[in-house]
Amino acid sequence: MNNGFVFAVQGEGRGHLTQAIAMYELLTANGHHVAAVLIGSSSRREIPSFVRERIKAPIITFLSPNFATDKKNKSIRIGKTVYNSLLHWHKYSRSMKLIREVVDTYKPDMLLNFYEPLIGVCSLFKKLNTKVVSIAHQFIYLHPEFTFPAGGNKTDRYFIKKYTALTAKGSDQLIALSFYPLQQQRYKNIIVSPPLLRKEVFDQTLFNGNHILIYLLNSGYMQDIINWHKLNPEQILHCFTDSKTVKGKWYYDETLCFHSLNDHTFLHFMANAKALVTTAGFESVCEAMYLGKPVLMVPVKGHFEQWCNSRDAAKAGAGTYADEFNLDVLLQYLPHHQNKTETFAEWSSETKHILMNSFAELLQQPMETETSMDTSPDFNFHPSFS
Numbered sequence: 001m002n003n004g005f006v007f008a009v010q011g012e013g014r015g016h017l018t019q020a021i022a023m024y025e026l027l028t029a030n031g032h033h034v035a036a037v038l039i040g041s042s043s044r045r046e047i048p049s050f051v052r053e054r055i056k057a058p059i060i061t062f063l064s065p066n067f068a069t070d071k072k073n074k075s076i077r078i079g080k081t082v083y084n085s086l087l088h089w090h091k092y093s094r095s096m097k098l099i100r101e102v103v104d105t106y107k108p109d110m111l112l113n114f115y116e117p118l119i120g121v122c123s124l125f126k127k128l129n130t131k132v133v134s135i136a137h138q139f140i141y142l143h144p145e146f147t148f149p150a151g152g153n154k155t156d157r158y159f160i161k162k163y164t165a166l167t168a169k170g171s172d173q174l175i176a177l178s179f180y181p182l183q184q185q186r187y188k189n190i191i192v193s194p195p196l197l198r199k200e201v202f203d204q205t206l207f208n209g210n211h212i213l214i215y216l217l218n219s220g221y222m223q224d225i226i227n228w229h230k231l232n233p234e235q236i237l238h239c240f241t242d243s244k245t246v247k248g249k250w251y252y253d254e255t256l257c258f259h260s261l262n263d264h265t266f267l268h269f270m271a272n273a274k275a276l277v278t279t280a281g282f283e284s285v286c287e288a289m290y291l292g293k294p295v296l297m298v299p300v301k302g303h304f305e306q307w308c309n310s311r312d313a314a315k316a317g318a319g320t321y322a323d324e325f326n327l328d329v330l331l332q333y334l335p336h337h338q339n340k341t342e343t344f345a346e347w348s349s350e351t352k353h354i355l356m357n358s359f360a361e362l363l364q365q366p367m368e369t370e371t372s373m374d375t376s377p378d379f380n381f382h383p384s385f386s
Helices: 015-029 049-054 078-087 089-106 117-125 137-142 154-167 199-203 219-231 263-271 282-291 304-315 328-336 341-348 351-363
Strands: 005-010 034-041 059-063 110-114 131-136 173-177 190-193 212-216 237-241 249-253 256-260 275-278 295-297 319-321
Touching: 005 015, 005 089, 005 117, 015 034, 015 049, 015 110, 015 131, 015 282, 015 351, 034 089, 049 263, 059 089, 089 117, 110 117, 110 351, 117 131, 117 154, 131 137, 131 154, 131 351, 137 154, 137 173, 137 190, 137 304, 154 304, 173 351, 190 351, 199 263, 199 282, 212 219, 212 263, 219 237, 219 256, 237 263, 263 282, 275 282, 275 328, 282 295, 282 304, 282 341, 295 304, 295 328, 304 319, 319 328
Parallel strands: 005 034, 005 110, 034 059, 110 131, 131 173, 173 190, 212 237, 212 275, 237 256, 275 295, 295 319
Antiparallel strands: 249 256
C-alpha cells in the first residue's frame, strides 16, 4: 500500500470517533499509514480533545449535517434536521469540495467512511477518486438477515434505511458492525463484523465499584440525572457529557460529578463501575458488554437508531432499556442480569481478521470506472416492512 488511508468521520457523539481511533490503532499496528482524518462537525458540538491526542495524523474539520434537537437539547427533530440541511446546503457544498481536495491531495489507496453522510452525497455527483469502504453499525439495517425490533414506527424504519443507503452511496464495500454474528456473514458487498474496540478496552483492569457511570449524548438530560439524584443521594454517580458548561469536572455534590468527555477517563470509570447508563449509542454499549457491565439504555427521543440499538442490545444480553433516565429501572434489573462477556469477547476477537482480510481483498481488485462504480445499496430502493 503506497499512500495509505484517509478517514472521514461523522462527529456526532463519541461512537464513530472512537471507532476511528480503534481503526487507526489497528492499521498503524499492522504497518499501514493513515494520511489524514476528515471530521464532520457543527457549531453545536466540539471535537473532543482525546481524538487529537490519539490520532497522530492531520485532522481536517468541515461543516456537516447534524441532528437538530428541541430547545431543551433532548429529543431529535427530523423535520428541523432536514430543513437545516437544506438551508445550509451552500456550506455543505464547500465541505464536499474540501473532501475532494483532500482525496486528490493525499491520493489514498482507500477512504474509510465512518457514517459521514457527505461522502455518500459526494458520490451522487461523481465518485471519489479512491476505493471507499463505509463502516458503521447502521449498515446492518441493509442486511437481509437483520430483523428490526417489534413495535418500531414503519416510517422511521423506512427513512433510516434510506439515509443509511445514501451514506453508503459510492462505497465499494460496507462493513456492518454488529452486536452478534449472523448466519450469512457476507451479503453482496455487506460484510458483518464485530465492533471496533480500542486497545484500552482490552487493557482495563476490572473490579466492581459502587458507582454508576452515565454517558449523555445530549446535555439536556443533565437535569433528569440531577432530579433522580436528589431522590437517591446515597448512590454515587459519574456522568460524562459534551456540554460546553462542564469544563473538566463539575462536582454537583459529594455523590454526583459531571465530567467533560475524555475517553481514557471514561473507560477507567466504566471498568470500575457497577453499571452503565447511556443513550444507547452502539460503541458505548459494546464496550460495556466486553467489560461485563450491565447497561440501562435510554434512547434519545426521536432517535430511531438508538431505539433499535436498545432493543437489539438487550436481545444480545447487554441489559435493559427505558424511555427516560429513571435509574430505578436499572437497580431493579441488576439482580437478574446474566453476564454474556465470554460470548461477546469471542465474537469481538474476530474483528482484526475480518477487517484486514476485507481490505486486502478489495485492494487487489482494479478501481471501478464511473459507469460501473456503484455497488452500494440503491438509494431509491423500496424496503419491505416485514
